[in-house]
Amino acid sequence: MKMIQPIKIEDIRNFSIIAHIDHGKSTIADRILEITDTVSQREKREQILDNMDLEREKGITIKSKAVRIIYKSLKGGQYVFNLIDTPGHVDFSYEVSRNLAACEGALLVVDAAQGVQAQTISNVQMAMENNLSIIPVINKIDLPTADIEKVSNEIRKIKGLENSPIFLVSAKDGTGIREMLEAVIEYIPHPGGSVKEPLQALIFDSVYNPYQGSIVYIRVVNGLVKPGMKIQTMSNKKNYEVNEVGIFIPKRKSVNQLSVGEVGYLTASFKDVSLTKVGDTITDAERPSSQQLPGYKKVTPVVFCSFYPVENEDYPNLQYALEKLSLNDSSISFIAENSPALGFGFRCGFLGLLHMEIIQERLEREYKIQLIATTPSVLYRVHLKDKKVVEINNPSELPDTNLIDFIEEPFIELTLISPSQFVGGVMELLQDRRGIFKNLEYLDKDRARLLYHLPLNEIMLDFYDRIKSISKGYASIDYHIIGYQSSALIKVEILVNQDVVDNLSFISHKDKAYERARKLVDNLKTAIPHQLFEVPIQARINHKIIARSTVRALKKNVLAKCYGGDITRKRKLLEKQKAGKKRMKRIGKVEIPQEAFMSILKID
Amino acid sequence: MSINKKIGLYIHIPFCLSKCPYCDFFSIVSHDDELKERYVSALINEIEIYGRKIKDMELISIYVGGGTPTVLEGEQLKEILSSCFYNFSVAEKAEITIEVNPGTIDGDKIKTIFRAGVNRISIGGQSFNDRVLKKIGRIHSKEDIMKTYQLARYAGFNNINVDLMFGLPGLSKREFEKTLKELMMLRPEHISLYALTIEQGTPFYEFIESGKARLPSDDFCSKLFVSAIDLFSGNGYEHYEISNFALTGKRCIHNELYWKNESYLGIGAGATSYLDNKRYQNYRDLNQYINLLESGILPIRYQEILPLKERMAETIILKLRMMEGLNKDDFRKKFKVPVEKVFYTPLQTLQEQGLLADNGSNYLLTKKGILLANNVFTEFLD
Numbered sequence: 001m002k003m004i005q006p007i008k009i010e011d012i013r014n015f016s017i018i019a020h021i022d023h024g025k026s027t028i029a030d031r032i033l034e035i036t037d038t039v040s041q042r043e044k045r046e047q048i049l050d051n052m053d054l055e056r057e058k059g060i061t062i063k064s065k066a067v068r069i070i071y072k073s074l075k076g077g078q079y080v081f082n083l084i085d086t087p088g089h090v091d092f093s094y095e096v097s098r099n100l101a102a103c104e105g106a107l108l109v110v111d112a113a114q115g116v117q118a119q120t121i122s123n124v125q126m127a128m129e130n131n132l133s134i135i136p137v138i139n140k141i142d143l144p145t146a147d148i149e150k151v152s153n154e155i156r157k158i159k160g161l162e163n164s165p166i167f168l169v170s171a172k173d174g175t176g177i178r179e180m181l182e183a184v185i186e187y188i189p190h191p192g193g194s195v196k197e198p199l200q201a202l203i204f205d206s207v208y209n210p211y212q213g214s215i216v217y218i219r220v221v222n223g224l225v226k227p228g229m230k231i232q233t234m235s236n237k238k239n240y241e242v243n244e245v246g247i248f249i250p251k252r253k254s255v256n257q258l259s260v261g262e263v264g265y266l267t268a269s270f271k272d273v274s275l276t277k278v279g280d281t282i283t284d285a286e287r288p289s290s291q292q293l294p295g296y297k298k299v300t301p302v303v304f305c306s307f308y309p310v311e312n313e314d315y316p317n318l319q320y321a322l323e324k325l326s327l328n329d330s331s332i333s334f335i336a337e338n339s340p341a342l343g344f345g346f347r348c349g350f351l352g353l354l355h356m357e358i359i360q361e362r363l364e365r366e367y368k369i370q371l372i373a374t375t376p377s378v379l380y381r382v383h384l385k386d387k388k389v390v391e392i393n394n395p396s397e398l399p400d401t402n403l404i405d406f407i408e409e410p411f412i413e414l415t416l417i418s419p420s421q422f423v424g425g426v427m428e429l430l431q432d433r434r435g436i437f438k439n440l441e442y443l444d445k446d447r448a449r450l451l452y453h454l455p456l457n458e459i460m461l462d463f464y465d466r467i468k469s470i471s472k473g474y475a476s477i478d479y480h481i482i483g484y485q486s487s488a489l490i491k492v493e494i495l496v497n498q499d500v501v502d503n504l505s506f507i508s509h510k511d512k513a514y515e516r517a518r519k520l521v522d523n524l525k526t527a528i529p530h531q532l533f534e535v536p537i538q539a540r541i542n543h544k545i546i547a548r549s550t551v552r553a554l555k556k557n558v559l560a561k562c563y564g565g566d567i568t569r570k571r572k573l574l575e576k577q578k579a580g581k582k583r584m585k586r587i588g589k590v591e592i593p594q595e596a597f598m599s600i601l602k603i604d
Numbered sequence: 605m606s607i608n609k610k611i612g613l614y615i616h617i618p619f620c621l622s623k624c625p626y627c628d629f630f631s632i633v634s635h636d637d638e639l640k641e642r643y644v645s646a647l648i649n650e651i652e653i654y655g656r657k658i659k660d661m662e663l664i665s666i667y668v669g670g671g672t673p674t675v676l677e678g679e680q681l682k683e684i685l686s687s688c689f690y691n692f693s694v695a696e697k698a699e700i701t702i703e704v705n706p707g708t709i710d711g712d713k714i715k716t717i718f719r720a721g722v723n724r725i726s727i728g729g730q731s732f733n734d735r736v737l738k739k740i741g742r743i744h745s746k747e748d749i750m751k752t753y754q755l756a757r758y759a760g761f762n763n764i765n766v767d768l769m770f771g772l773p774g775l776s777k778r779e780f781e782k783t784l785k786e787l788m789m790l791r792p793e794h795i796s797l798y799a800l801t802i803e804q805g806t807p808f809y810e811f812i813e814s815g816k817a818r819l820p821s822d823d824f825c826s827k828l829f830v831s832a833i834d835l836f837s838g839n840g841y842e843h844y845e846i847s848n849f850a851l852t853g854k855r856c857i858h859n860e861l862y863w864k865n866e867s868y869l870g871i872g873a874g875a876t877s878y879l880d881n882k883r884y885q886n887y888r889d890l891n892q893y894i895n896l897l898e899s900g901i902l903p904i905r906y907q908e909i910l911p912l913k914e915r916m917a918e919t920i921i922l923k924l925r926m927m928e929g930l931n932k933d934d935f936r937k938k939f940k941v942p943v944e945k946v947f948y949t950p951l952q953t954l955q956e957q958g959l960l961a962d963n964g965s966n967y968l969l970t971k972k973g974i975l976l977a978n979n980v981f982t983e984f985l986d
Contacts, residue, residue: 530822532976558978562862578985
């Protein structure tokens with residue numbers, strides 16, 4: 001492909017595709033790349049932009065990519081399109097917002113059969129906040145179940161899109177893709193900014209490369225950047241020298257410079273991605289810009305859980321794997337911890353549940369480490385009576401109850417779109433999860449949009465599955481964190497044979513404490529094998545026992561017969577019993593198997 | 605091979621008329637007479653090979669087990685035993701047992717067996733309750749047990765064992781006690797009383813796992829067991845092994861060899877042997893077993909030499925099954941080291957837990973230890 005440099009700013013269009021999961025974002029991207037001959041047929045793979053296996057499997061894009069496309073307009077003229085792919089999940093909403101900040105416009109893709117979903121709306125809101133021009137696109141019009149009129153009406157109901165022209169496409173067979181691309185030229189403005197201004201480049205993503213360190217995806221907002229230039233990351237005022245700048249077509253290609261309005265990559269001596277935080281601004285170290293681009297924030301984990309290797313020998317491998325993964329994902333945090341029950345492991349922080357799930361799967365799949373993951377927890381803010389505030393993400397760290405003034409927990413605003421007939425059931429579940437009703441509106445006669453505030457903790461376990469089963473899979477959810485609120489939270493301690501077992505203790509809203517405690521002590525009763533003596537299991541709040549169960553003493557454990565042919569086999573059987581016993585953890589006089597510690601995961 | 609050793613001989617007959625759903629012993633259901641005949645010839649081949657190999661050992665017991673040995677013809681059983689007498693030196697007072705399933709034998713066959721030299725019969729009675737017998741898949745009735753017992757007595761047997769099970773699904777305490785009373789009236793010389801154990805891979809395992817059948821609680825079973833021990837003791841039976849009771853002088857010599865961890869030779873498909881601290885096992889597959897022997901090759905599937913520590917542990921475990929327990933001197937003589945030197949911690953722990961007692965010369969299970977024997981045994985394993 002021949003590149004003509006320099007490019008006139010008027011001929012550049014920077015845009016993203018935003019869509020609810022499975023509405024066809026990646027397929028549309030593929031068609032665009034094909035139609036514009038950005039990839040040859042030979043190079044073609046389905047869903048070219050999704051690199052990682054996991055992305056392909058889960059149908060979501062985890063890491064954003066930026067591709068430069070040369071587009072020849074039907075009306076004449078040649079344009080440079082920079083297509084910026086965005087992560088498709090709520091956990092990465094900050095990344096999405098920075099991806100969008102690198103664009104002037106967005107294609108809003110809505111499935112012709114499924115219509116507007118929760119994520120569609122939050123995507124629009126985010127695009128609007130970034131002043132993007134939005135082009136609504138209805139995809140999958142080839143489906144027999146497509147209902148274009150209905151979906152168009154739903155789109156027109158979204159604030160800001162009341163009068164937008166809507167484009168109809170079928171990414172599958174290519175229908176309407178041309179028209180959609182023409183609309184990009186017409187409806188999305190070209191970038192602003194000036195090449196004469198000091199350099200301001202927005203970091204909207206970065207990936208780790210073992211030879212070059214962090215490869216940074218940038219959008220040049222003002223000025224230009226080229227190899228050899230001294231640059232500075234404005235959040236921490238650190239200076240580096242640029243090694244290389246380039247573009248993706250979609251393979252990496254180095255260029256002489258990236259100028260105002262352009263999108264591409266940059267390498268410097270960044271040793272890992274933690275130095276190139278998404279949202280940060282790169283400027284000219286010798287002629288720095290007076291201000292950082294708006295919207296930078298440090299991303300902090302909101303969901304925590306501990307990973308323990310099933311086999312103790314895997315602990316160093318787990319550490320190595322986490323270190324490797326964090327080279328590429330600075331949002332993972334992890335610190336070593338030691339549990340009397342589970343041995344050595346790591347307390348890890350994530351951007352959300354999906355993020356956690358992805359990391360867990362990558363550890364198991366790519367690094368072949370079998371893991372035990374503990375119950376996910378949020379970060380609690382504990383206000384002590386002496387006015388100190390401590391943040392804890394592990395119930396076992398909760399200070400003594402009589403020192404605590406009150407506890408705050410993160411709340412989310414949840415948008416849920418569901419067919420009307422399931423609204424009752426959904427609301428019941430949300431009520432049960434301590435949801436505070438905010439709004440209910442009908443998108444059309446058979447679909448409603450619900451708005452709730454509820455504690456993040458309440459969606460940690462078995463929430464998505466419940467919503468799915470209540471709505472037969474039709475409801476869609478989106479949420480964002482709105483801040484901390486105080487809640488009536490208490491610590492429930494679990495005692496086994498009168499000893500407090502920290503790993504079994506949990507934090508709960510006081511209205512749910514009894515029910516959860518009851519379930520847990522019952523589960524433990526079956527998970528803890530009979531010992532030679534009776535073992536009481538108690539749940540305690542503030543020195544008051546609220547639930548109790550008893551593991552009865554073992555009365556009989558005897559091999560009935562043992563003759564010649566049995567001896568070896570019986571010995572092996574006993575050895576197996578012994579090995580099982582060895583894997584148990586001894587707390588006080590009681591032997592507790594690992595499954596017992598896992599039973600705390602099953603109480604919601 | 606060592607010299608002048610007294611050993612036991614086990615002969616496995618892997619055929620049954622039907623397979624009991626709880627049984628995990630090796631047997632197949634076959635009505636193929638030719639196969640049985642070939643099997644008998646193979647057994648005799650194996651006996652002849654061993655007869656040539658181990659000239660210096662004396663058999664103090666022969667035990668024909670199964671399966672159901674009595675699915676073979678009386679003449680076939682006689683042939684097998686004759687071959688033993690011809691190829692081994694068998695002690696004058698050797699105990700020669702055969703397992704008999706009620707309903708598989710008539711007066712003639714039992715007489716043939718008696719004349720063939722068998723002097724002990726073990727009857728797989730299991731229960732005297734027809735409903736329960738049916739439930740556990742036995743093909744015989746209480747009537748059949750009584751008949752077989754009387755036939756054996758009539759044929760001249762003065763050493764009869766009856767197997768009984770407890771912890772059977774659906775068997776009430778009252779019904780079990782009735783069985784025990786009836787058993788006391790028969791007054792067999794020996795009783796094996798064992799709990800139904802659910803072995804993986806048996807149909808019963810599936811029943812229990814799927815909830816189709818329910819086992820009585822451990823609590824209930826241990827009460828039944830304790831009451832049976834009391835009843836038998838009161839009637840002159842010696843409780844000499846966890847599951848075994850005998851009138852004076854009628855302990856099972858053959859099984860005692862197992863529990864004392866002494867040598868035995870096992871022949872037949874799937875049979876195991878313990879000779880010179882090595883455990884052997886024969887091939888289970890009948891065709892393979894037969895074919896190898898037809899070519900004059902011993903059908904040994906594997907052998908295992910136990911490491912010393914495991915041999916010690918096995919000896920302790922087996923001896924603790926006997927009520928007299930582990931004799932400290934015997935252990936020291938056998939292994940040249942006091943048992944406390946090797947197993948100090950388990951011995952201490954178990955005594956603290958009240959599962960094990962020390963009477964000065966022997967370690968033995970306490971009453972509580974008998975019921976929790978597995979807990980005791982596992983302590984000695986690594």
